Amino acid sequence: MGLAAMATTERGMAATVRVLGRGELGRFTGGDRSEVARFESELAGFLGTPHALAVNSGTSALVAALVGAGVGPGDEVLVPAYTWVSTAAAALAVGAVPVLVEVDASLTMDPADLKDRITPRSRAVLPVHMLNHVADMDAIMEVAAAHDLVVIEDACQAVGVMYRGRAAGSIGHAGVFSFNQHKNIRSGEGGALVTRDPKLFERASMSAATSAPDSPVPTRT
Known part of the structure; x- marks a missing residue:
């Protein structure tokens, strides 16, 4: 084990002991003093977004973001053909239909093919930044704006x-x-959502707080 890995492990152990020592294991019991609130604040500051929501996985973050954006049954969500299954599964989880978009040489969503996949039922675009390669976001945002689509970055x-x-x-x-x-920041499991949209954040927060395996599929409002 390298020194960096050892330091990360030691910091993680120290944080775990700190949480256990406080005896506040629930998300809402520690208020602004909780490790979750601290992490959300620091993540939002680092990314330059006013809102951050910590959840239990990246998949949950995708689902919460789609719910927050008002995506639901009957909608189409454009996803790249090369991605982890969660990108498309999140669309299915809210009752929407994932539509595959070709990728370019970077293995990320091809903005040119994105244009050809848009239909009157299209509601959101989920570009995926694969293996630290960021998709052509300027072009994707331009296409999305022209068709009034919500863009959720995976x-x-x-x-x-x-x-x-x-x-x-x-x-x-x-x-x-x-x-x-397997990710750049590792906590075993965990995920987060960030946004500048207060309404999207509020809806996503409510979704994350109330979701359960037997919860009904959210409807669009």
């Missing part, structure tokens, strides 16, 4: 990566991150 594999002076995940209407053992 930045699960690009934590801390910059794109033309902006942090990956902070460019679209919302961005999501994963912190499982």
Whole structure:
């Protein structure tokens, strides 16, 4: 084990002991003093977004972001053909239909093919930044704006990566991150959502707080 890995492990152990020592294991019991609130504040500051929501996984962050954006049954969500299954599964989880978009040489969503996949039922675009390679967000945002589509960045594999002076995940209407053992920041499991849209954040927060395996599919409002 390298020194960096050892230091990360030691810091993680220290944080765990600190939480256990306080005896506040619930998300809402510690208030602004909780480790979760501290993490959300620091993540939002780092990315330059006013809102951050910590959840249990990147998949949950995707679902919460879609709910927050008002995506639901009957909607189409444009996703890249090369991605982890969670990108498309999140659309299915809210009752929407994932539509595959070709990728370019960077293995990220091809903006040219994105234009051809848009239909009257299209509601959101989920570009994925694969293996720290950020999608062509300027072109994707331009296409989305022309068709009034919500852009949710799947930045699960690009934590801390910059794109033309902006942090990956902070460019679209919302961005999501994963912190499982294979990601840039690792906590075993974990995820987060960030956004500048207070309404999207409020809806996403309510979704994350009330979701359960037997919860009904959210409806669009």
